[in-house]
Amino acid sequence: xxxxxxxxxxxxxxxxxxxxxxxxxxxxxxxxxxxxxxxxxxxxxxxxxxxxxxxxxxxxxxxxxxxxxxxxxxxxxxxxxxxxxxxxxxxxxxxxxxxxxxxxxxxxxxxxxxxxxxxxxxxxxxxxxxxxxxxxxxxxxxxxxxxxxxxxxxxxxxxxxxxxxxxxxxxxxxxxxxxxxxxxxxxxxxxxxxxxxxxxxxxxxxxxxxxxxxxxxxxxxxxxxxxxxxxxxxxxxxxxxx
Numbered sequence: 001x002x003x004x005x006x007x008x009x010x011x012x013x014x015x016x017x018x019x020x021x022x023x024x025x026x027x028x029x030x031x032x033x034x035x036x037x038x039x040x041x042x043x044x045x046x047x048x049x050x051x052x053x054x055x056x057x058x059x060x061x062x063x064x065x066x067x068x069x070x071x072x073x074x075x076x077x078x079x080x081x082x083x084x085x086x087x088x089x090x091x092x093x094x095x096x097x098x099x100x101x102x103x104x105x106x107x108x109x110x111x112x113x114x115x116x117x118x119x120x121x122x123x124x125x126x127x128x129x130x131x132x133x134x135x136x137x138x139x140x141x142x143x144x145x146x147x148x149x150x151x152x153x154x155x156x157x158x159x160x161x162x163x164x165x166x167x168x169x170x171x172x173x174x175x176x177x178x179x180x181x182x183x184x185x186x187x188x189x190x191x192x193x194x195x196x197x198x199x200x201x202x203x204x205x206x207x208x209x210x211x212x213x214x215x216x217x218x219x220x221x222x223x224x225x226x227x228x229x230x231x232x233x234x235x236x237x238x239x240x241x242x
Contacts, residue, residue: 009057010230013212016052041066050201051209069205077183079165082193085125086180096192104162111157119149
């Protein structure tokens with residue numbers, strides 16, 4: 001007997017497309033599975049693709065635990081241009097030539113300087129709230145307010161490909177790290193500015209994007225097939241009792 005759609009429960013790994021928000025994906029899963037109790041364990045910006053950990057049914061109770069997992073990303077940045085949002089969707093705020101001295105060795109040296117524990121100031125274009133108002137709404141009004149730096153850790157920042165002025169990279173970090181802000185800050189250290197042009201989340205804790213399904217694939221599955229790809233919460237969080 002097939003599992004009733006109202007009984008879906010567990011962790012669902014989705015490979016998110018670019019152009020949609022994490023909340024959009026949650027709503028799509030709700031419609032496909034016909035279940036209201038759906039959440040996620042860590043947002044991805046609309047520009048980003050890759051692993052989105054979706055929580056179904058009572059699995060939403062472990063959201064805070066799964067959000068705390070370290071993340072791994074692969075992305076691309078463009079040197080010589082800084083934007084207000086620190087990515088390619090933002091307004092250009094400066095353009096400078098990339099110094100001739102910036103080569104592959106220089107890039108690796110600067111990237112290595114980001115490793116370890118540190119404080120990062122969240123960008124104005126973010127979902128963080130001030131007095132209940134998301135910062136991005138204030139940013140769109142031309143406002144800039146003081147943001148408290150947050151403690152983060154970057155355990156890996158590797159140059160995958162260098163084709164001046166573009167750099168492809170791999171970055172492993174703690175929760176709450178804004179990768180686009182890392183790109184922006186690296187551009188500041190080099191002296192010419194930079195912004196993120198692409199980002200893909202590869203992993204979150206032990207979850208990997210290679211095991212994820214697209215929304216299109218999920219929409220074509222019958223209830224039995226969906227049940228097979230739902231990860232039991234107890235296997236991901238053994239100490240957590242639903």
